[in-house]
Amino acid sequence: MLSSLLPPSVREAAYRRKFLENREENLFMGSFESFAAAEAGAPPSKAVGYDNAPADAFYSHQVAFYDYPGLFWLGRALDDGMRSIFDLGGHVGIKYYAFRRMLDYPADLRWTVCDVPTVVKMGRELAVQRESTAQLSFSTDFRDASGYDVLYASGSLQYLPLRISEIIAALPVKPRRIVLNTTAVHPERT
16 A cells, blocks of 8 residues: 555554544544543544444444454354344444344344443334344443353444453353454553
């Protein structure tokens, strides 16, 4: 890519400009020691979190190339007889709707999405419209994941105030399988 020929300082300045001007992409920038430090470091021109944005703003039923690892492991979980999926940060059920076109959902599947209140409200309304309430439900409390077969998080961990280890530790009954997909990582920090 041509941009890789530019010095790092020029690339970083260009990305920062893109980040600050962005209105449609799900971008993030920086590495922080804690959620509170990330909140404090957010540009004043940007809203923090998803509980203040239109819940349908990021909805897409498309399956992207980065979804296939998660799709594969969820399919294996269903093949292994697992019937409950807790989708941590799953928005309005994006992956439930996208993956049902590619996976054979069993009739007794129970898929619960956990997200912020505004998004959950929109997700519930969408589930009613799409007649999906028999399998799809919503929560605003990650602790509701206790007892689920699968804990699934796709592209959401960097937005949560707790680390995944803290989330798992808080569950009285741990999931049988954890599927983490499209998770931001840093070469030196947790």
